[in-house]
Amino acid sequence: MSDAVSDRPNQTGKRRSLFNKLELDLRLLGMVGAFVLICLLFNILTGGQFVTPRNLFNLTIQTVSVAIMATGMVFIIVTRHIDLAVGALLATCSAVMAMTQTSWAVDLLGLAPGHPMLAWIAIVAGVIVGALIGGFQGFIVGYLSVPSFIVTLGGLLVWRNVAWYLTSGQTIGPLNETFQLFGGINGTLGATGSWIAGIVAAAAALFALFNARRAKMRHDFPVKPVWAEALVGAIFVVVILGFIAILNAYQVPERVLARQFEAQGLEVPAGYTASYGLPISVLLLIAVAVVMTVIARKTRFGRYIFATGGNPDAAELSGIDTRALTVKVFALMGVLVALAALVASSRLTFHSNDIGTLDELRVIAAAVIGGTALAGGVGTIYGAILGALIMQSLQSGMAMVGVDAPLQNIVVGTVLVLAVLIDIIYRRRVEG
Amino acid sequence: MAMTTETDRSGTPLVSMKNISIAFGGVQAVDDVSIDVYPGEVVGLLGHNGAGKSTLIKILAGAYRADSGEIRINGELADIRSPADARKYNIETIYQTLALADNLDASANLFLGRELTTPFGLVDDSAMEAETRKIMKRLNPNFKKFSVPVSALSGGQRQSVAIARAVYFNAKIVIMDEPTAALGVHETEMVADLIKELKSQGLGIFLISHDTREMMALCDRVSVMKNGALVGSERVEDVTEDDILSMIILGKNPKREAA
Numbered sequence: 007m008s009d010a011v012s013d014r015p016n017q018t019g020k021r022r023s024l025f026n027k028l029e030l031d032l033r034l035l036g037m038v039g040a041f042v043l044i045c046l047l048f049n050i051l052t053g054g055q056f057v058t059p060r061n062l063f064n065l066t067i068q069t070v071s072v073a074i075m076a077t078g079m080v081f082i083i084v085t086r087h088i089d090l091a092v093g094a095l096l097a098t099c100s101a102v103m104a105m106t107q108t109s110w111a112v113d114l115l116g117l118a119p120g121h122p123m124l125a126w127i128a129i130v131a132g133v134i135v136g137a138l139i140g141g142f143q144g145f146i147v148g149y150l151s152v153p154s155f156i157v158t159l160g161g162l163l164v165w166r167n168v169a170w171y172l173t174s175g176q177t178i179g180p181l182n183e184t185f186q187l188f189g190g191i192n193g194t195l196g197a198t199g200s201w202i203a204g205i206v207a208a209a210a211a212l213f214a215l216f217n218a219r220r221a222k223m224r225h226d227f228p229v230k231p232v233w234a235e236a237l238v239g240a241i242f243v244v245v246i247l248g249f250i251a252i253l254n255a256y257q258v259p260e261r262v263l264a265r266q267f268e269a270q271g272l273e274v275p276a277g278y279t280a281s282y283g284l285p286i287s288v289l290l291l292i293a294v295a296v297v298m299t300v301i302a303r304k305t306r307f308g309r310y311i312f313a314t315g316g317n318p319d320a321a322e323l324s325g326i327d328t329r330a331l332t333v334k335v336f337a338l339m340g341v342l343v344a345l346a347a348l349v350a351s352s353r354l355t356f357h358s359n360d361i362g363t364l365d366e367l368r369v370i371a372a373a374v375i376g377g378t379a380l381a382g383g384v385g386t387i388y389g390a391i392l393g394a395l396i397m398q399s400l401q402s403g404m405a406m407v408g409v410d411a412p413l414q415n416i417v418v419g420t421v422l423v424l425a426v427l428i429d430i431i432y433r434r435r436v437e438g
Numbered sequence: 439m440a441m442t443t444e445t446d447r448s449g450t451p452l453v454s455m456k457n458i459s460i461a462f463g464g465v466q467a468v469d470d471v472s473i474d475v476y477p478g479e480v481v482g483l484l485g486h487n488g489a490g491k492s493t494l495i496k497i498l499a500g501a502y503r504a505d506s507g508e509i510r511i512n513g514e515l516a517d518i519r520s521p522a523d524a525r526k527y528n529i530e531t532i533y534q535t536l537a538l539a540d541n542l543d544a545s546a547n548l549f550l551g552r553e554l555t556t557p558f559g560l561v562d563d564s565a566m567e568a569e570t571r572k573i574m575k576r577l578n579p580n581f582k583k584f585s586v587p588v589s590a591l592s593g594g595q596r597q598s599v600a601i602a603r604a605v606y607f608n609a610k611i612v613i614m615d616e617p618t619a620a621l622g623v624h625e626t627e628m629v630a631d632l633i634k635e636l637k638s639q640g641l642g643i644f645l646i647s648h649d650t651r652e653m654m655a656l657c658d659r660v661s662v663m664k665n666g667a668l669v670g671s672e673r674v675e676d677v678t679e680d681d682i683l684s685m686i687i688l689g690k691n692p693k694r695e696a697a
Contacts, residue, residue, distance in 0.1 A: 225568040304560040306553050309542075313550055316541035323501060323537045324551035325522035383541035 033377050033432065037392045044396065048403035056403060059255035063282060065395070065402055066253070067190030070287045071096075071350040072365060073394035076372035077298040078342035080390045081335045083373055084315040086382035087147060087154035089336070091161030092343050092369050095139055096362030097169035099347035103132035104178035104357035107185060125184035133344040139165065140340020141333050148332030162366065170359055179356020189352030193286040197254045200283030204250035207292070211242040253288075254281040287349045291391070294345065299387045311335060315382035371418070372397050375425040379433075397421075445479040445658050450513040452477045452642035453529075453611055458497060458507035467493045468504070469666040475611070475642035480633060481671075482657035483646045484686055490666040491646050495613050498644070499531040500524035511611075522551070530604035531613040537600065540589035544581075544599045545570035547588055548606060573602045577632070594625035601632060612636060615646045630656060650682055664689035 048056040055061065075092050082089045107128035112119055115127075143161055147154045180186075187193030195203060215235065222229050229235075258266075258280045267274045302308040314321040314328050322328050346365075351357045376393030378385030400421060404414045451474035460468045468490045475481045483491040496502045498509060500521040509516045511527050518524050524531070531537075538547045545566040553561045554569070567584055574581040578598040588596055597617065604612050614633070618626040633656055636643060647653050653660055654674050661671040662685040670691035672681070681692050 221564040225564045227564070227567065300560070306555070306561060309546060309550070309553060309561055313539040313542055313546070316539035317537070320537040320539050320547075321550070323499070323521050323531070323533065325520065325525060326551055383539070 031386075034388070034392075036432075037376065037389065037396065041392065041396050041399065044399050044403060048399070048407065051407045052403070055406060059252050061402070061406075062252050063191075063256045063285075065399055066288055067285050067353065068402065069391075069395050069398040070190070070285075070291045071346040071353070072368045072372055072398065073291055073391045074294050074342050074346040074349065075339075075365065075369040076376065076390035076394045077294055077387050078339035079369050079373040080298075080376070080378050080385040080387055081302075081311050082154075082339055083370075083378045083380060084382055084385045085311055085332065085335055086315055086318070087332070087335070088370070089143075089154065089158045089339055090366045090370075091143065091158040091165055092339065092346075093362040093365035093367075094162045094165035094169070095136065095340065095343045096347045096350060096365055097359070098139065098165040098172070099132045099136045099344040100351040100357045100361050101169040101172040101178070102135045103128040103185075103344075103347060104181060104351060105172055106131045107182045108178055120182060122182070122184040125182040125187075128182070128185060129344075129348055132347060133341055136340035136342075136344030136347070137337045138340070140343065141337035143340075144333035144336025147336065148329040154336075169361075173357065173359070175359055177356055177358045179354075181352055181355055181357070185348070186352045186355055188287050188290060188348050189355065190285045190287045190349075191282065192352070192355070194282040195284045195286070195289070197281040197283050200250050200254055200281070203284055203289065204247050208243045208246045211246065212239050215239050215242070250284060253285075254283050256282050258282060287353070290345065290349065294342065295387055295391055302387055307331075307334065312383060315384070317383075368394070368397060371422045371425075374429075375422065377429060379429075380426075445476050447476050447479075449476070451475060451510075452479075452512060453498065453644075454510045454513075455494070455498060456508050456510070458494060458504045458509075460493060460497060460502060460505050466666050468497070470507075471663065471666075471668045472507075473644075473661050473668070473671065475644060477642055478637055478640045479659065480637055480643045480645055480657045482653040482660040482674075483644060483663065484648075484650065484653060484660055484682060485663035485669075486686060489663040489686075491663055492615055493666075494663070495531075495615060495644055495646060498524065498611075499529060499613055525552075525607070528608060528610035529613065530607060530609035530611070531615070532597075532600045532604050532617050533615050538588050538596060541587050543587055544574070544584055544591075544602075547599055548573075548603050550603075552607065569606070570602070573606050574598065577602055577605065578628070593620045594622065594628070597621060597625065597629065601629070605632075605636070609636075609641060611642045611644075613644045613646075616648070617645070618647070618649075618652070626652075650679055650686075654679055654682070662686055662691075 045057055075096070079089060079092070107124040108119070111117060111124055111127045111131075117124055139161075143154075143157050146152050146157045194200075215238065219229055219235060230238075260274070263274050263278070263280060300308075302311070310321060310326045310328075310331055313324070314326060314331055318328060347362070350361055354361070372394035373385065373390045374380065374393070375396055376386065376389030376391070378390060397418065400418060401414060404417060409417070454472075454474035456472045458468055458471050459466070471490070471494055473481065473483070473494070483495065485491050493502065497504045498518070500518045500523050503519060509518060516527055518527065518529075521531075539550065542550070545563070548570050549566045554565045556562045570584060574584075578595070581595060581598060583591060583595065588599060591599070597620070601617070617629050621629065630652075633643060633645070645653065645657060657674055659671055659673050660677075660682060662669040662682060664686065667689075669685045669689050672691075684690065684692050
C-alpha cells in the first residue's frame with residue numbers, strides 16, 4: 007500500500023516519504039493515535055485515574071478474551087464470511103470446560119476435585135468441542151452453501167442454549183485453581199518473570215526484523231536505510247519493555263499479600279512488595295497473535311485465505327479448495343473461541359449462563375475497527391487486537407467516568423459505524 | 439496469411455477433446471464437440487457470446503466437468519476433475535477475467551496454489567519475488583511494481599502477471615480466453631509476440647477471441663462454434679475472413695456446403 011502512495015509524490019510531500027522510508031502502516035499509526043487520545047481524554051475526565059498501572063493492567067486482562075476471538079474473526083471476514091455465533095459458542099465451550107473439571111472428568115477418571123490435571127483435561131475438551139462445532143458450521147457454509155450469516159445466526163441461538171442445557175442453567179464454580187491461572191490477576195509472572203518474557207520478546211522482534219532484512223538483501227531487493235530499520239527496532243523494544251514496566255508497576259495490594267503469607271502461616275516481611283507483572287492470559291494472547299500472524303503471512307493456508315477473500319474465483323481456478331478452506335477457517339475460529347472461553351470463565355472464576363453474551367458484536371467490531379474490510383481480502387491480526395483494546399478502553403473509560411449504561415452502548419455502537427466510515431474514506435483516498 | 443510454416447499434423451495431437459457435451463439446467467452449453475491441437479499449433483475458437491467456447495475450454499482447464507466425452511493428452515486418456523488436475527497435465531489457463539487476486543502482489547499471484555516454501559514449510563516470499571523478477575525481466579522489462587497489490591497495476595501489467603503464471607510453470611498446453619480484450623495496441627502486440635514465442639517452443643495453444651482478423655493472423659486453425667455445437671474446423675489458409683464470419687453468424691460452413 008505504501009508503494010501505491012509513493013507513485014504520487016507531489017500530492018503529500020515530505021512527511022509521507024518519511025513514512026515510506028519507515029514502511030510504517032498509516033492505519034496502524036491512526037489506531038495507536040486513537041488509543042492514545044482515548045487514554046488521555048479519560049485520564050483527564052477521571053482526574054488521573056485512567057492511565058495508572060492498575061487500570062492499564064485491568065484494561066489488558068479485560069481485552070484478552072475478545073482480542074483472541076477477534077484474530078480469528080479477521081480470517082472469517084477476510085474470506086467474506088461472518089460469525090455471529092462466537093459469543094454463544096464461547097458459552098458452550100465454557101460450559102464444557104466447567105462441567106468437565108467439576109463433574110464429568112471427576113466421575114470418569116476418578117480424579118480428586120481440584121486436581122491440576124482436571125484443568126488441562128477441561129481445556130483440551132473445550133478446544134476440541136470448539137474446533138468441532140466451528141468446523142461443523144464451516145462445513146454447512148462451505149459444502150452445503152448456506153450463507154454464513156444464517157448458519158451462525160442459527161448457531162447463536164443453538165449454542166447459547168446447548169450451554170444452558172449442559173449446565174442445567176446453573177452457575178458452575180469455583181473453577182479449578184490451575185484453570186484460574188489463565189484468568190488474569192490469579193495468574194501472573196511476577197516482576198522477574200515478566201522482565202525475562204519482555205526481553206525475550208524484544209530480542210525475538212529484533213531478530214525477526216534482522217532476518218527479514220537479510221532475506222531481502224540475499225535477493226538484492228531494495229531495503230530500508232539502516233537508520234530507519236534501527237528506528238523501527240527501537241520503537242519495538244521501547245513499546246515491549248515499556249508495557250512490561252507498566253504491568254510491573256502495579257503492586258500487589260498489602261492486604262492481598264498479607265492473606266497470601268497468612269495462608270502459609272507466615273507474616274509479611276517489613277518493606278516487602280511484589281508486582282503482578284505480565285498476566286498469563288496476556289501471554290496467551292501474545293502467543294495467539296504471533297501464531298495467527300505467522301499463519302496469515304507465512305503459510306499457504308494464510309495465503310489462500312487472503313486470495314480467496316480477494317477473488318474467490320481466482321482462488322478456485324488456481325487449484326485452491328475453497329470449501330475445505332472455509333471449514334478450516336471456521337474450525338480455527340472455534341479453537342480461538344475455546345481459548346477465549348478459558349480466559350473469560352477463569353477471569354470470573356466460574357461459568358455463568360450469560361457468559362459471552364453480545365461478544366459476537368464486540369469481536370466483529372474489534373476486527374472491523376482494526377481495519378478488516380467486510381468486502382473481504384483485507385485485514386490484519388495486530389489491527390484486530392488494537393481494535394479490541396480501543397473498544398475495551400472506551401467501555402472501561404465510560405464506566406469509570408460514570409456514563410449511564412445505555413449511553414455507553416450508544417457510544418460504542420456509534421463508534422463502530424464511524425470507524426468503518428473513516429476506513430472507507432481512507433481507502434478511497436489511498437486507492438482511488 | 440498464416441504467419442508460420444505448416445504445422446505437422448501427422449502424429450498424435452497434443453490435446454484431443456472428443457465428443458464433449460455439458461448441460462447446465464437443461465441448456466446444452468456444449469453439444470458433442472471435438473477439437474484438437476498439435477504441438478506448436480495455435481487453434482482459435484470463435485463464436486458469438488454464449489456459443490460455448492469458454493465453457494468448452496473450462497472443461498479442459500478443470501473448472502467444469504463434462505457430462506460426456508473424453509480428453510486425451512498425447513493420446514492418453516486424461517482424467518481432469520479440477521484446476522489442480524489440469525496443472526498436473528501442464529495445462530495453464532489465462533482467463534478473460536485474469537483470475538488474479540487483486541489484494542495480493544504479483545509474486546503471490548504468480549505462485550498462487552504453488553507457493554515456494556522454506557525448509558520449515560513457510561512460504562518463501564523473497565524467493566518467489568526473486569523468481570518473479572526474473573520472469574518479468576523476460577516478459578515485460580518495464581514491470582517494476584513487485585510489492586503492491588495487483589489492483590494497483592494497469593491492464594497490461596496485470597495481463598503480464600497472468601501470462602507469467604502460465605509461462606513460468608513449463609506449460610505444454612496454454613489456454614487463452616480473450617487475452618487481449620482489455621489491452622491497448624502496444625500491449626496487444628506484446629501478447630501476440632508471446633504467442634509466437636510459445637508456439638515456436640512447441641506448445642499447443644487454444645486461443646479464444648472475437649477479433650476475426652487477429653485470429654487469422656495468429657492461428658493455424660480456427661474452430662467455430664454456434665449454440666454449443668461445432669460448425670467446423672478449418673486451416674486459416676483455406677478460408678477467408680468472410681467464410682469465418684458466415685460460419686459464426688449463420689452456423690454454416692460455406693466451404694463444405696459448396697463441395
